[in-house]
Amino acid sequence: METNNKTALITGATKGIGYELAKLFAKDNYNIIMVARTPERHGSIEEEFAMLYPRGKFHYIEKDLSRDGAADELYEEVKALGLQIDVLVNNAGIGEAGPFIETDLKKNLEVVHTNVISLVSLTHYYLKEMVARNEGRILQLGSVASFSPNPLLSVYAASKAFVRSFTEAIINEIKDTKVTMTLLAPNATDTGFFINANAEDTVAGQGEKDSPADVAKAGYDALMKGENRLIYGLPAKAMVTMGNVLPDQAQAAMARKQFEEKKD
Numbered sequence: 001m002e003t004n005n006k007t008a009l010i011t012g013a014t015k016g017i018g019y020e021l022a023k024l025f026a027k028d029n030y031n032i033i034m035v036a037r038t039p040e041r042h043g044s045i046e047e048e049f050a051m052l053y054p055r056g057k058f059h060y061i062e063k064d065l066s067r068d069g070a071a072d073e074l075y076e077e078v079k080a081l082g083l084q085i086d087v088l089v090n091n092a093g094i095g096e097a098g099p100f101i102e103t104d105l106k107k108n109l110e111v112v113h114t115n116v117i118s119l120v121s122l123t124h125y126y127l128k129e130m131v132a133r134n135e136g137r138i139l140q141l142g143s144v145a146s147f148s149p150n151p152l153l154s155v156y157a158a159s160k161a162f163v164r165s166f167t168e169a170i171i172n173e174i175k176d177t178k179v180t181m182t183l184l185a186p187n188a189t190d191t192g193f194f195i196n197a198n199a200e201d202t203v204a205g206q207g208e209k210d211s212p213a214d215v216a217k218a219g220y221d222a223l224m225k226g227e228n229r230l231i232y233g234l235p236a237k238a239m240v241t242m243g244n245v246l247p248d249q250a251q252a253a254m255a256r257k258q259f260e261e262k263k264d
Helices: 016-027 042-052 070-081 105-133 154-173 212-225 234-243 248-258
Strands: 007-011 031-036 058-062 087-090 136-141 179-185 229-231
Touching (some): 007 016, 007 105, 016 031, 016 042, 016 087, 016 212, 031 042, 031 070, 042 058, 058 070, 070 105, 087 105, 105 179, 154 179
Parallel strands (some): 031 058
């Protein structure tokens, strides 16, 4: 089967859910633009995709989306490739766990920049093009943490609450077009998130996690069906249901327990 001449742009694409999504798009013969913060896996991933998915074009762009202006730079670099973006996957995301006043302010601002500012910028650029063509898909990576206040993970959860509200608002704005936007809200997933967020020793960090491949497949299927939202997994759905009936402070107390240090 030849390439379908469509291109997917995936941020945070070298690990976890983003990496699994990239493989799914490549398997369906999309051209792939992978965006990652570091060049550490560039060569090995390029070789892997060339061998397993030889019919599509592959591009790797090193870009730290926590930096000011990074999304604008990325947009210009992609434009220079001469490829139309048919699917945008805003997967890149980082977090920082711990009491807010004890966490690093710079890291928290990087969380906001990556999870909110870059996501909004890329959505604006590519949604505008998609609406003009009346065709395209966007997948926004949310989190079950977006549905309640999360002490000890306050900035990350708030950033994902923004993503949820923003995405659901834009879905309404584009409802009369053929462009679709999908919110994927998974539960704890076995990625590097907990290590990078200094949450490895918490209850959630030590608990059971979903497979990135399973989450990615469910999100990919929802995206291709044009579904507006997918809350992945029974625990996540149960948490959202409880969040609809419990007051915020009760939700916060429950969420806090997940990011307290796990005792032996």
